Amino acid sequence: MDILGELRERFRTALAGLTDSPNPLLEMIRPAAEPKFGDYQANFAMSLAKQLGRPPRDVAADVAARARLDDLCQQVEVAGPGFINLRLRSEVLATTLAAALVDPFLGVPRPAAPRTFVIDFSAPNVAKPMHVGHIRSTVIGDALCRLLRFRGDRVVSDNHLGDWGTQFGMVIYGYKHFRRPDEYAANPVAELSRLYRLVHSLIGYHELVAELPTLKQTADDRSAAARRLADQPPASDKAEAKKQAAAAQKALRQAEEAAKALTEACEKRASFESRPDQVALAAQHASIGQAVLDEVVRLHAGDAENLRLWREFMPHCLREIHAIYERLGVTFDEELGESFYHGQLADVVADMEARGLTRESDGAMCVFLEGFDAPMIIRKRDGAFLYATTDLATIRYRVERWKPDAILYVVDHRQAEHFDKLFAAARLWGYGGVALHHIAFGTVLGKDGKPYKTRSGDTVGLEGLIDEGVRKAFAVVQENDDRKPDGSEFTAEQRAQIAETVGVAALKYADLSQNRTSDYEFSYEKMLALDGNTAAYMQYSYARVRGIFRKAGVDSATLLAGASGSIQCEQPAERALALALARFPEAIAESLADFRPNQLTVYLYDLTRKFSSFFEACPVVRAESDELRRSRLLLCELTGRVVEKGLELLGIRVVDKM
């Protein structure tokens, strides 16, 4: 049973006749802020009293009486200005948990009308190695798929691969000019990756050199501006003088930043130029940037050679990223990348044109949208299409093929404006029937508060990130196993397996436990911490549950098949754990209300803490009576299952021992 749902239904009946819109009021029934207020509290009486023009406490008492809660609550009291505090009967907890124990959905109610979601996430460029920037989309998107499916909705997960853009132009150009045939034959993925990096660095060098004069100019301008402000005589007015000082400070800071940027650029150039072979290559390929774009144009135009190379490279690139997905435990129903939509783009533009939605401007085909300064460009002056065009084609395809109720885009918050425009354009185009959501997330930052990079300023590869996490996890596993009082219990292979599970879990959990909208600071130390809100803490709780069953010599199946007997909640720690277990449905609902997996991590942390307290306070195997032992074993069993399921919904695995 979903207790909160049941309480709301009781109050819905009680509110009949008092208000025409009970839903907002029912939303105000929630878990109690503090244990001393009970288990749940209803906060709507103050607001309802206002509407009715009656004293809030009277309204609260009246509605509480009409809700007929006696069978659910052992105590219902009106407190403060009109809060209704509710304390559940222990029998209600016991029957709720008994039902959850035999329910594959652990008490989470089935939806009356399942909906269909298309979830667009991960979407890496396949021509270059995945990096830290892909972790959030991949992990959050996967968790949302799992959560929605568990709730009973239909989900189509779609990896909208970047398989048709500039990155492929780089690889093709690299292959044509720099390939090492032997290495390509031996290890195509590594060689393609090398070619990508080489071309990328050559283009980067040329751009850097081209950019240098501008950087120098900016640095000079800012420095002059800062000096000018610093030399300004202070204003006589105090407030004005303060403002002046602040402006001078700011100008100085900007000047310093510009100078730093210039210095860094010069250092970068010097570093590149310290290798004569690189300089020679750069000189030989002076217009490599344009040449790469030309390769892309040829590919898009159907050039036989480039298309052949693209078809040859794709399987290698896909194998590379799939290896990472496998390690992360992430799968997709579809992987329809940009290339899939290529043939549909001209028609998208033609169709929108035919409907009178477009207007030509400076040679580009545009959709002008109300509320936006800049139009959405769907065909460039040179005739090429853009990602906006592909995104529109993708919406049309998805709507026609899957008829979804909603499409979710799990994409970096920096693209918010793009999606605002895209969704507005889609509505204009006639696709207003499907709900379109941008599930935005923040940036992964380094210790310096800037986007996470290696010390030399390169992006951090995702595979290396996982390896490092697993390596650090291994050290922890090893240390703890060595320290066990009865001697270590794992083989080297077991240690490695545990480390892989714990390390990957730490990485994913660290990401999922953040509010997705905020940036967060990446730290191995934090994510692999042994306590606090970390994956290891959850996994440890699960392992402890399994440990109890091993010690008790009971397995879950025989426990459940055994003679019935209800769960007791005499001890505060037992009751607190029972209540937390009964709230699993609320946690699922809360996580999906605004697509925030961190709501589930908050719940799991609360649950496992309560389990730890229970573990300390309440002996299970050595309980005073068989009845109590059985009751506690049932609590442990459900805890294990909820933790395992909760982590599974986050894409995280458990281990029996650690």
Next chain:
RNA sequence: GCGCCCAUAGCUCAGCCGGAUAGAGCAGCGGAUUUCUAAUCCGCAGGUCGGGGGUUCGAGUCCCUCUGGGCGUGCCA
């Protein structure tokens, strides 16, 4: 310039649609182990929720404004 986002304990962060005395972890301090995994538990200390104004019975949460920071901003994705 315009637009969006952010500012909560020393640090990293929660805080749901406005609800009672703002919560965790880390770091700090003090306890607990002959006991089912101490990868743990219990306790102490730590706050002008960036400043100011407003709406409300009630504001960290909503509105206005200022300050500081991040991001985006017509032919990249």
